[in-house]
Amino acid sequence: MSQGNFTPFEEKMSEAGVMDAAIQAFRRNYEALCRNESGLIPEEEIDPAKDLPVYEDKGADFDPELLAKTVVIKLNGGLGTSMGLEKVKSLLEVRPGVNFLDLIVRQISSLRESTGAPVRLLLMNSFSSSDDTLGHLAKSAPEGLREASEVELMQNQVPKIDAATLAPAECPSHPEHEWCPPGHGDLYPALIGSGWLDRLLAEGVKYAFVSNSDNLGAVLSPELLSWFAESEAPFLMEVTRRTPADRKGGHLALRKSDGQLLLREVAQCPEGDLEAFQDIDRHQYFNTNSIWLRLDVLKKRLEEGGGVLPLPMIRNRKTVDPRDKESTPVTQLETAMGAAIECFEGAQAIEVSRARFAPVKTSGDLFALRSDAYEVGDDGRVSLIASRKGQPPVVALDERYKFVDALDDLGVPSLAKCDKLEVLGEVIFEDGVVIDGVASFGGEGKTVVSAGVYP
Incomplete structure (x- = not known):
């Protein structure tokens, strides 16, 4: 694959107001694409992860001092289009008159009231979910959890790439089709580029718990918060045992060359290794997409990388109009949030029960x-x-x-x-x-x- 020209992408993203940190992260992946890097992780280069520590819910109380140093971040950019919705998925009702977003806000409000700690909440919204989310919060959330300046972390968008020319894809009839989400690995450039990372650190926030807004099993746990703080690990991934239903989901593994934990998604698995990828007895641990971060270490790691975490690139082959399979073939570049486990020396994983993994996908x-x-x-x-x-x-x-x-x-x-x-x-x-x-x-x-x- 020949070297492409990144200038048109940089100009397009700058004109659209995409933050510089996201542009540089996309540049890194685009250059890897031009070098024809596959992003694949062969089975022969990894060993299965084994014998991880196990989380136990002992009904402990929260430490207010630790809570005051913690932010809860919910990935809230998804629409429920696959379920027939035309609005943000977190507005689905769980009980009559009560939706996912209401319960997330109730959890944070309850923690604030019961402990006196100013627990922070950030909702990582997309351009598609922001208006719905903020509109609902304005009507239903208490003071301090309503305004964008209080709770919103905006996800970036990146251009689709013409698969034949490596130029920005064009779709004049529907310009919105020229853009795609960069995957939840965008959490890191979004935090640094938005100023939220510096703001949180300045306010004394040291720990972040990140999970999907449609996974109501992923709640802030006093035991896990204490365990993470005491471990002094820079990064912690929650994993659970794989079942036949999880055969296509990303699994945890160890890189043979250095013993580093890593995450392998199905899009990163060579076709010849799919049988081993889907072997739930060999690769036992499934990524729940719930992670814990030390924000001070994240800041240092980003500074060392020029504002970019070296996340593995994931290539997806699509068409520019997702509903028209005859439209221009494109490549969409994504990164996975959990893949950052390989970017931090001393990163750890912990096995949690299935009760902490209850996403609503169907x-x-x-x-x-x-x-x-x-x-x-x-x-x-x-x-x-x-x-x-x-x-x-x-x-x-x-x-x-x-x-x-x-x-x-x-x-x-x-x-x-x-x-x-x-x-x-x-x-x-x-x-x-x-x-x-x-x-x-x-x-x-x-x-x-x-x-x-x-x-």
């Missing part, structure tokens, strides 16, 4: 979250009920329920004792349906499930 996930298998505390914490012992119910819904609006007609059975529920075709659960164990419903025509215990 309508089936939301259906389970809305059920009685989960409980919502007054402090905004959402957790599996104790009798489930950290194991969520598995819900597989028919394609007709792909969009969340369709759940309104499905009904709400009890899933407190459910191991797996499968819905095939049109089904209506009447009041009083209890799923105990494994059950499957549906077939041709409409299936109405009367009150009772199934199977």
Whole structure:
């Protein structure tokens, strides 16, 4: 692949107001693309990660002094388009009249009230999610958690690259298609480029807990905060045991050459190594996308790298108009937030229970979250009920329920004792349906499930 010309990208990004830190991060990845670096991590170069420390929730109390040095950052840039939404995903209701964003705010407010510590919250919004998020906060959030200047960290955008010419991709009919998100690895240039990193450090904030806004299992934990602070590690990744459902998810590994922990995403796996990548007995640990950062060490590491963390590049092949497969082929360059584990000497990982990993990626996930298998505390914490012992119910819904609006007609059975529920075709659960164990419903025509215990 020939050397491209970065000047048109730099000019385009500068004109769009993209911060310099993000431009330099994109430059690094673009130059790697031009050198025809694949970003692939072959199986022969890594060993499986083993015998990690295990997190235990002992019901400890928060240390107000540590809380005062902590910021909670939620990745909030995603829209729920795959679930039929035209707004930010965190505005999905978890309980009637209560959405993800409400619960996140309630968690922070409760911590502030119960400990007296000024726990900070940052929402990493995208250009697509900012207006919806700030509009909702203006109407519902308490003082100190409403304004952009108080809670918003803006995600950057980067140009798509014409796969044939390595020039910025063009789409005159829909210029917005010329841009794409840079992946959640953009957290680091966004923090430094926005000024938030310096501001937090100046306010005495030393620790950051980062997770996805659609993962209500990822809450600030007193045990993990204390463990991280005492470890003096610069970076901590929460991982959990892989299941067959996680075979395509990024896994933790050790680089043979230096013993450094690293994250390998499926896009970084050579095709010939996919079988080993998906071997959940070999590669046991799945990245939950919840991490802990020492902000002072991050600042130093960024300064050493000229404002850029050397995150591995991820190449994605797409078309400039995602809905038109005949449109111009493009390359989208991304980085993963968790991949920074290999950028910090002394970085660690810790195994957490599945209860801390409950993201809502499908309508089936939301259906389970809305059920009685989960409980919502007054402090905004959402957790599996104790009798489930950290194991969520598995819900597989028919394609007709792909969009969340369709759940309104499905009904709400009890899933407190459910191991797996499968819905095939049109089904209506009447009041009083209890799923105990494994059950499957549906077939041709409409299936109405009367009150009772199934199977």
